[in-house]
Amino acid sequence: MTSERRSYAYLLIFLLATLAALAGCASLPTDYEKAPSQVIEDTQDTFLATEFGPLVEVHPGESGFYPLISGTDALVGRIALIRGAERSLDVQYYIWHADTSGLFMIHEILQAADRGVRVRLLLDDLDTEGKDRGLMALAAHTNIEIRLYNPFVYRGSRAVGFATDLDRTNRRMHNKSLTADNQATVVGGRNVGNEYFGGESHAGFSDLDVLAIGPIVHEVSRAFDEYWNSEWVVPLAAVAADRPVTSDDLAQSRAKLKQHLAEARNTPYAEALRTTALLEAGRGRALDFSWGPATLVYDAPTKVEGTEVTAATHMGPRLKALFDSATQELLIVSPYFVPGDKVVEFLGQVAKRGVRVRILTNSLAANDVGVVHAGYMRYRKDLLKRGVELYEFKPTAELPTSGTENKKEKKWSGSDKASLHAKTFGVDRQVVFVGSFNLDPRSVALNTEMGVVFESPELAGRLGEAFDSDAGRQAYRVELKKIPASESLTGFDDWTLEWVTLEDGEEVRYAVEPETSWWQRFAVGFMSLFIVESFL
Numbered sequence: 177m178t179s180e181r182r183s184y185a186y187l188l189i190f191l192l193a194t195l196a197a198l199a200g201c202a203s204l205p206t207d208y209e210k211a212p213s214q215v216i217e218d219t220q221d222t223f224l225a226t227e228f229g230p231l232v233e234v235h236p237g238e239s240g241f242y243p244l245i246s247g248t249d250a251l252v253g254r255i256a257l258i259r260g261a262e263r264s265l266d267v268q269y270y271i272w273h274a275d276t277s278g279l280f281m282i283h284e285i286l287q288a289a290d291r292g293v294r295v296r297l298l299l300d301d302l303d304t305e306g307k308d309r310g311l312m313a314l315a316a317h318t319n320i321e322i323r324l325y326n327p328f329v330y331r332g333s334r335a336v337g338f339a340t341d342l343d344r345t346n347r348r349m350h351n352k353s354l355t356a357d358n359q360a361t362v363v364g365g366r367n368v369g370n371e372y373f374g375g376e377s378h379a380g381f382s383d384l385d386v387l388a389i390g391p392i393v394h395e396v397s398r399a400f401d402e403y404w405n406s407e408w409v410v411p412l413a414a415v416a417a418d419r420p421v422t423s424d425d426l427a428q429s430r431a432k433l434k435q436h437l438a439e440a441r442n443t444p445y446a447e448a449l450r451t452t453a454l455l456e457a458g459r460g461r462a463l464d465f466s467w468g469p470a471t472l473v474y475d476a477p478t479k480v481e482g483t484e485v486t487a488a489t490h491m492g493p494r495l496k497a498l499f500d501s502a503t504q505e506l507l508i509v510s511p512y513f514v515p516g517d518k519v520v521e522f523l524g525q526v527a528k529r530g531v532r533v534r535i536l537t538n539s540l541a542a543n544d545v546g547v548v549h550a551g552y553m554r555y556r557k558d559l560l561k562r563g564v565e566l567y568e569f570k571p572t573a574e575l576p577t578s579g580t581e582n583k584k585e586k587k588w589s590g591s592d593k594a595s596l597h598a599k600t601f602g603v604d605r606q607v608v609f610v611g612s613f614n615l616d617p618r619s620v621a622l623n624t625e626m627g628v629v630f631e632s633p634e635l636a637g638r639l640g641e642a643f644d645s646d647a648g649r650q651a652y653r654v655e656l657k658k659i660p661a662s663e664s665l666t667g668f669d670d671w672t673l674e675w676v677t678l679e680d681g682e683e684v685r686y687a688v689e690p691e692t693s694w695w696q697r698f699a700v701g702f703m704s705l706f707i708v709e710s711f712l
Contacts, residue, residue, distance in 0.1 A: 204329060208414035212405045213321075215358050215397040216264040216294065224260045224359035227460045228389040239390030240465030241630055243610075243638075244362065247374025249454040251277055253387050254354050254362055256460070258284040261356040265295045266400045270350045270612070271303045273369035274310065276440050281368055282314065283433055289319040298404055300349040301327040305334050308416035313429040315412055316421050322412040323404065325349035325624075326480050331416060346711065347480040350612045350623040351403070352385075353396055360389050360460075361396045363628055364610050365599045372597070375445050381597035382573065386610050389465065392628060395472035399626065406477035466634045473611070474626035485621055492620045495613065498603060498629060502526060506533045507602035507643055511569075511595070513537035514551035514616040514709055515559070524562030532565070534643060538596045539568035539652055539675075540700060541691040548616070550703035557671055560656045567651040568675070569596040571691055574650065599627070600639065608636040617710050648678045652690055 219225055231240060244250040258265060258281070265288055272278055289295050295317075301324040304311065308331060315322040328337035328345060337345050355361040364385025366372040371381050388396075403409055440446055454463075476489040487493040499506055499522075506526060513535065515523065527533045543549045556566060571593040601609040611627015613619045630636075647653065652675035659670040675686040689697055 204327065204410060205414050208411055210323075210411050210414075213296065214401050214405075215266065215355075215394075217358055219263050219357040219359055222262040222357045222359060224257070224262075224357045224460075227260070228360055231461055231465065232390045235390065235467045237391065237469065238467045239388055239392035239470040239630070240467050241470070241628075241632065241635060242387040242463045242465050243635065244364070244385040244387055244454075246452070247366075247372060247380070247383070248448050248452045250362075250364075250366055250383070250385050251280070251373040252449055252452045252454045253385070254281060255284050256454070257354060257356040257360055257362065257387075258288050260360075260460075261288050261293045262291070263293060263357050264355075265293055266298075266353075266355045266397060266404075267296070268298045268349075268351050268353045268400055268403065269368055270300045270348065270352060271367035271369060272299060273303075273367075274307065275370045275375065276436075276443075276445065277370050277373040277375050278368050279433060279436055280440070283437055285320070286314070286317065286430070286433075289317045293319060295320040296400075296404060297322045298325065298349075298400070298409065299323075300325045302334065302348050305332075308412075308418075309421070309425075310429060311412055312416055312421040313425040316423055316426040323409045324412055324415065325403070325477070326408050327410050327415045329415065331418075343482065344480065346622060347482070348623045349403070349477075350619070351474065351626045352612050353400065353626065355393060355396050355400065358393060358397050360387065361393045362387050363396060363626065365597055365612055374448070380594050382569070382594060384598035384600055384610055386628065386630075387463070388470070388628065390467075390470070392470040392472060399472060399474050403477045403624075408477050408480050466630075466632045468630055468632040470628050470630045472626065472628055473609075475624040477624060479622075479624050490620070491613065491625060491627070494629075495601070495609065496522070498601070498607065498609065499523075499526060501607075502531045502533075502603045503529075504531060504604045505602070505640065506531055507600075507639060508533070508535045508615060509537075509596070509598050509600045510535070510615040511538050511543075511597050511599070512545065512548045512552075512614040512616050512618075514548060515555050516617060516709060519615065520555050520558050520562065523559065523564050527563035533563070534565040534567065534647075535559070536567045536569060536596065536643070536647065536651060539570060539691075540689045540696060542569045542571040542573070542593065542595045544595050546696070546700050547703055547707060550700045550707050551616070551709050553700065553704055556654060556673060557656065560654065561671075566654040567647050568654060569651050570594070570677070602636045602639040602643075605637045605640045606633050607631050608639055621710070652677045652686070 244253050285295055297320065311322055314320055326347060328334060330337050352366060353361055353363045362385050366383045366385050372383055473491040473494050475491050479489060483489055485492055523533055537552065540549050559566060573594045599611055599613050607629060609627050609629050611625065613625040613627055619625050655674045655676055656671050657674045659672055675690050677684055
């Protein structure tokens with residue numbers, strides 16, 4: 177063996193030994209204090225109770241939903257709840273970026289804590305790499321407590337954490353909710369970051385949340401308590417305290433935050449936030465809520481243990497029952513869509529019963545996770561052969577606005593492409609689901625998810641009407657095209673795909689994935705041969 181090869185061998189042995197040593201230490205800490213806490217229920221005299229209580233009283237047993245369609249409305253809706261809170265804020269997110277929108281919300285949370293509001297902030301640990309010191313400074317506030325779901329023991333590179341404990345760390349908390357005073361909540365598909373709220377970013381996400389009031393809020397609060405007190409949720413200080421954080425650290429963080437916000441307040445994006453339709457509506461009681469029975473569906477926090485998929489711990493079976501209840505129409509909007517053979521067969525059976533099944537997902541050009549498209553593309557022909565309709569979101573699709581912005585002059589948005597991120601399902605234009613659940617193996621078996629099932633012909637009808645009117649312009653309809661045996665490379669009748677859309681009112685057909693390069697198509701096609709779907 178040459179000296180060069182010996183060096184590589186020694187390096188490999190060293191790396192393996194290092195990973196083995198880290199793996200031996202990769203267990204969650206147990207010697208920490210974690211006092212259980214529950215939602216504050218005595219909030220009937222708060223501002224939000226007086227604001228929304230009269231509406232709830234005239235709709236007994238029903239919940240009210242107001243869709244937050246544009247990114248600016250979605251951010252303003254959250255800020256409005258934070259500003260209105262007087263007793264408690266329970267906040268649960270998968271991703272929280274330290275960009276303009278993320279810092280806006282941190283500032284508002286600090287202001288609420290200064291008013292005496294108890295803040296419980298529950299974050300998935302995947303996105304906290306490099307943020308421990310900032311989060312610890314925030315947690316130094318006497319009214320703010322931060323906990324992490326399924327944290328990484330090694331606080332450096334997440335790659336090392338995955339390498340040493342993949343089975344556990346590959347299971348994340350994808351839930352998204354913000355609840356104020358147990359009186360109002362925002363749930364849906366958005367994380368916290370500019371790309372979700374119409375701010376300057378590499379891509380703009382078309383997404384959906386709902387502002388909800390009524391009994392559903394108490395269900396969200398109970399689910400939050402279940403997670404907050406779970407054994408899989410660990411206080412931030414138990415894993416991130418490399419040195420004590422003091423009130424001085426919090427003061428320094430406040431100063432930096434104040435400087436950033438002062439610079440941001442005069443930007444076109446800040447002006448757009450000040451002129452959203454949500455603010456123009458005035459007080460919360462003036463919002464046009466839709467009313468009806470609602471149920472929260474969510475995965476148990478113990479899903480991280482890798483237990484069998486059952487209705488007792490996983491929401492997937494409950495969504496399957498919802499899909500199976502369709503008699504006329506099933507609409508599925510899922511940005512990351514990897515159905516697998518069983519779901520393909522199931523959807524085919526639904527279509528065979530005479531139900532019109534339509535699915536909207538990202539095109540290759542719009543998908544921000546190419547490897548997911550590699551998993552999805554395997555199933556297009558099988559779905560289409562079974563009568564399922566497929567639509568793929570365009571990267572040039574027009575993102576929804578609050579209604580007050582000039583779409584041609586959205587100077588605050590630096591995104592160069594649109595990407596679908598909403599997760600919503602509609603059944604027979606009677607029932608609608610809004611939440612965090614993608615129709616893929618990760619949502620079914622790995623990540624925890626949540627969402628609301630709402631019986632509302634009004635909202636479900638609006639979803640169907642939007643699909644009817646916008647799919648032809650905002651997405652490509654994927655169709656099967658038969659290749660005669662005389663033209664087939666195999667000498668047999670074969671099938672290929674075509675992408676059909678409307679451009680300037682004229683039908684246009686594409687023989688390959690639109691707005692992509694040959695290299696993109698080759699790379700994703702190559703990945704599709706080897707990708708392990710259970711990790712998608």
